[in-house]
Amino acid sequence: MVYHEKTTKSRKVYEGNIITLRLDHIRTKQGGESLREIVEHPGGVAIVALTDDHKVILVKQFRKPAEDVLLEIPAGKIEKGEDPEHTAVRELKEETGYTASEMEHLMTFYSSPGFSTEKIYLYLAKNLVPGEPSPDENEHVEVMSYPLDELFQMIDQGELIDGKSITGIQALQRKLNI
Numbered sequence: 001m002v003y004h005e006k007t008t009k010s011r012k013v014y015e016g017n018i019i020t021l022r023l024d025h026i027r028t029k030q031g032g033e034s035l036r037e038i039v040e041h042p043g044g045v046a047i048v049a050l051t052d053d054h055k056v057i058l059v060k061q062f063r064k065p066a067e068d069v070l071l072e073i074p075a076g077k078i079e080k081g082e083d084p085e086h087t088a089v090r091e092l093k094e095e096t097g098y099t100a101s102e103m104e105h106l107m108t109f110y111s112s113p114g115f116s117t118e119k120i121y122l123y124l125a126k127n128l129v130p131g132e133p134s135p136d137e138n139e140h141v142e143v144m145s146y147p148l149d150e151l152f153q154m155i156d157q158g159e160l161i162d163g164k165s166i167t168g169i170q171a172l173q174r175k176l177n178i
Contacts, residue, residue, distance in 0.1 A: 021039055071160055122167065
C-alpha cells in the first residue's frame with residue numbers, strides 16, 4: 001500500500017523570480033518526523049517543432065546549472081495565470097522565430113518529482129512558418145534543425161542529454177510509429 005506523507009509544518013526559506021524553496025516537516029509511516037526540501041516551480045512547456053521534411057527544430061544554449069552547452073527542444077516557463085498552450089506558442093516564436101498553425105498537446109509530466117513541483121506540458125508543433133526569433137534579453141540561443149533519425153542516434157550515443165528533449169523526441173517517435 002502506498003503511504004501518503006502528512007505535512008506537520010511548512011515554511012518558505014527562499015522566494016525568487018523563478019522558484020521558491022520550501023521546507024516541509026512530514027510524519028513518516030513509522031511515526032517519526034522527516035524533512036522534505038521542495039522546489040516550487042510554476043511549470044513549463046516544451047515544444048517538439050516538426051518541419052514538413054521531418055526535421056525537429058532545436059536550440060543550443062549554455063545552461064549554468066549543468067555548466068554545459070546543451071541541445072534542447074524549445075521550452076519555457078509558464079507565467080502566472082497563463083494557459084500552457086499560449087506559453088508554447090509564445091516560447092516557440094521567441095526562441096526560434098517559428099509559428100505553428102497546429103499545436104497539439106502530447107503529454108504532461110513532472111520534470112523531477114523527488115524535489116520539484118514543476119510540471120512540463122509537452123506540445124507538438126506542425127505546419128511551421130519561419131520568422132525571426134526574439135529571445136529574452138539574457139537568453140542566447142542558436143536555432144538548429146536535425147532529422148529524426150539523427151536525433152535518435154544522438155540520444156542513443158549520449159549526445160542529447162536533456163530530459164525534456166529526450167521525452168519529446170521519443171513521444172514524437174511513438175506518435176509517428178517509427
